[in-house]
Amino acid sequence: MRILFVGDVFATPGMKAAMSFIADRREDHDLVVVNGENAAGGFGITRRHFEQLIGAGADVVTLGNHSFDQGETLEMLEESTRLLRPANLPVGTPGAGHSVVHTRSGERVVVVQVLGRIFMDPVDDPFRTMDEVLELAPPDVPVVVDFHAEATSEKKVMLHHLAGRVALLIGTHTHVQTADETVYKGTAYITDVGMTGVQGSSIGMRYEDVFHRLVTKLPRRYRPAEGQATVCAVSVEISGTRAASIQRLWAPQPRDSAVEAGGS
Ligand SMILES: [Fe+2]
Ligand SMILES: [Fe+2]
8 A cells, every 4th residue: 555645735836736746646546645734825724725635636634733724624624534633632622633544445544633742832642642543543454643743852752652553654734844754663754744835935934924023023914935836745655554665755846737726
C-alpha cells in the first residue's frame, strides 16, 4: 500500500497546486491524506475547498489549530468522516479526530490528528490521546498520524512514543519542510512535511503584512502571498502495518494550473 500525505494547503495558490498534484498522483497511491487547515485564505476550510480537494482525489482532509476559523466547518465535521479535526480537543467538540477509512482496494487505514501543546493553545495531552486512539483502533490496520505541532522537540518525543505503533507520523503546522524523513522501527516520520503554497512568503502570508505587524505592533489584515506554489508532501510505502520507505516531495507547480480552484 502506498500513502500520499500532502502538507498544509495554503490559500488559492496552494489549492491550485494541491489539486493538480493530487490528480496526477492519485492512481499511484492507495490513500491520499491532505492537511487543509489553511485552504480558505490561510484560515480554515470552507465546504467548497473541501469538496474541491475530495474531487481532486483526496480521501481524508485533516485540519489543525485553524479548524474552526470558518463557521461552516462545524457542520461539515458532523457530516463527513473524511474531514478530521484534532482528537485532543475538549469532550463535546463537534466532529471526529480519528476515523477508519477504506482505500480504493478496500483495505482499512486509521487516520488521526492530534495537536501539540508547546507554544500552542492548551489542549488535552496528545500522548495520552494517541494511546486511547490506538487502544480503540482495529488490530492489524495501519495508522496514519498528523501531529500538528509547533515544537520540534515535542514532535521528536511523539516519534519516540509511537515508533513501531503507527505506520506514519507526519508533522504539520510549521509550514517549512524538514529534511529528516526516516523510517524508525516501522514508523515513517518527518518533523514537518511543509506547506503547499507560495514558499516566498511568511509561511503563506505576504511578507509586508507580517513585517508591519512585527515592527509596529499595529493590527493589519494578513493577505495570502500570490505566485507559484510548491507542493510539499511525502509518499510512504506500507507493508502490513509498518512503513517500508518514505519519500519526501518538493514539487513546484506551474503558475497557471489547468485546475480551477476556489477563491480565498
Ligand atoms: Fe498550517
Ligand atoms: Fe496550524
